[in-house]
Amino acid sequence: MSAAAAETTDERIVRAAGVLFAERGYAGTTTRAIAETAGVNEVTIFRRFESKAGILRAMGERFAEQAAGFSAVQQPDSEDTHATLLALARSEISSAAENGGAAIRLAFDARTVPEVAELLGDGPKRNMDALAEYMAVRQEAGDLRSDIAPHVLAEAFFALTSSYVMYRTVMGYAEIPQDSDMDTTVEQLVDVYWSGAGSKKTDR
Amino acid sequence: MSAAAAETTDERIVRAAGVLFAERGYAGTTTRAIAETAGVNEVTIFRRFESKAGILRAMGERFAEQAAGFSAVQQPDSEDTHATLLALARSEISSAAENGGAAIRLAFDARTVPEVAELLGDGPKRNMDALAEYMAVRQEAGDLRSDIAPHVLAEAFFALTSSYVMYRTVMGYAEIPQDSDMDTTVEQLVDVYWSGAGSKKTDR
DNA sequence: AGTGTATGCAAGTACTTGCTTGCATACTAT
DNA sequence: ATAGTATGCAAGCAAGTACTTGCATACACT
Structure with a gap:
């Protein structure tokens, strides 16, 4: 959509890999499949990216460019909890949609595939922890109900906002x-x- | 915990497979790993279950025994939306916890692994559709807000209730x-x- | 014309994985 | 004691996978 014009070979490969990683996971995606999807010979992949993990690395760099992540939590107006959460959800979902849910799916692979774990590092967990900490702060400020553990609040938030993309891209229940x-x-x-x-006292 | 006494070889194998499927997915789990985890020789697996898919099938039968699923929606007192949702959530989560999140993780594999797809069939999707339909009915009854599409409401519900188990078993963020x-x-x-x-008018 | 660069194609290597086979060993029941 | 059953162990096979190598082809720039 954005770059309908000339897409380089590298870009085609990374994009194809993203689609496949999202629906098959890292281990379940063969380099042959990536090559076929990208309309490229398999050897080209290794010539340009060295290894399958190399594609992952290149993809990670693109993630990093768009990566807003939990930075929203550190926004200046984070006193406005609702606005902050909305901004967070927007950046999370838009980046998730942009990479076709690949990041979400890869988070599942991180536990067992070393390369993926290295790429994502403790990013997802740090995001979660940071959000949980934010939740705790807003609980003390009286913005959020305090009968639920902060990290459960954080998990619920991510689950709620990412489910829309996840059900569509990863599980294929509907078109995005x-x-x-x-x-x-x-x-x-x-x-x-x-x-x-x-x-309960706060209200809309 | 429940059966500390005599666990048959079959049970040990299926349980081990469940644990591994949950954290590595179906394709990512080798029969060697299952054997090792179960403390059994790999050959025993094939002698008793014929194939890797055979373990899956046996596991599916256990799922079916506990499977409450969307049956909660068809409960007699489904006029009480809150109670119905709570019952649904409880049955979903308790069964998810019981099989160690394997069912949740396998839902991800269903799209690309034929055996898994066959096992689960259109179960998850039917669950989702059935819940969405229930949501639509309760929207018309005035119980649920009607500015959100029913299937989005359904997805959000499943996401919220399953996230707790999912983050722990599948992604390993914390102990269950x-x-x-x-x-x-x-x-x-x-x-x-x-x-x-x-x-908004209905209230708690 | 000639040279460098990017890609395709065919074949192959080392390794993993699901699954098999043959044989030995323990336990149970008659 | 004898026979049947369940399991372990060692070895191996066929298919698939990440990755390599050697060679041919097309295009760009000078």
Whole structure:
């Protein structure tokens, strides 16, 4: 969509790998399949990326470029909990949609595939911990209900916001929709979360 | 824990396979690893289960025994939306916890591993569709907010309730807790969902 | 024209994986 | 004691996978 014009061989390969990683996982994706999907000879992959892990690394660098991640939590206006959560959800989902759910799926592989673990590092866990810590702070500030453990609140938030992309790309239950539709849906999901996780006195 | 006494060879194998499937997926789990984990010679596996898919089948039969699934939706008192959702969440999570998250993880493999797809069939999707339909009915009854598409509501529900088990077993972020702790947590998560997804006029 | 660069194609290597075979060993039941 | 059953052990096979090598072809730049 964005670069309909000339897509380099490298880009085609990485994009194909992303699609396949998302639906088959890292171990379940063969270099042959990547080559076929990218419309490239298998040897070209190794000439350009050295190894299968090399593709992963290149992909990781693209992740890093877009990676907003939990930085939203450190936004200046983080006093406004609802706005902060919405911003976080938006950046999470848009980047997840952009890489076709590959990052989400790879998080599952990280535990058992060393290369993936190295790529992601403790990123996902750090994200989670950071969000949990933020949740704890907002609990003390009276914004969030305090009868639920902060890390459970954080897990629930990620689950809620990533489910939309996950069910579509990773599990293939439906087609991934337009950006506009998705934006509305994300708002609604955050709204659900905020209505349920926000403290009872606070209100909308 | 439950059967500390005599566990048959078959049971040990299936249990070991469940643990490994949950954390590595079906394709990522070798029969050698299953044998080692079960403390059994690899040949024994093939003598008793014929093939790797045979273990899967045996595991599927155990799933079926516990399988409550979306049957909760068809409960007689399904007019009480909150109670119905809570019952659904409880049965989902307890069975997920029982099989160590294997079922959740296998749902990811279903798309690309034929044996897994055959085992699960359209079960997960039917569950999802059935729940979405229930959501639609309760929307019309005025119990649930109607600005969100029913299937998004359904996805969000499953995501919220299964995330707790998923983050622990599949992604290994933490140890899986006691039943009592989990029960409380499930209640809280359903409460979050209900507060956020219930229609504004209805109230708790 | 000639040289370098990117790619395709065919074949092959080392290793893993699901699965098999043949034989030895322990236990149980009659 | 004898026979049947369940398991272990060692070795191996066929298929697939990541990765390599050697050679041919197309294109760009000078």
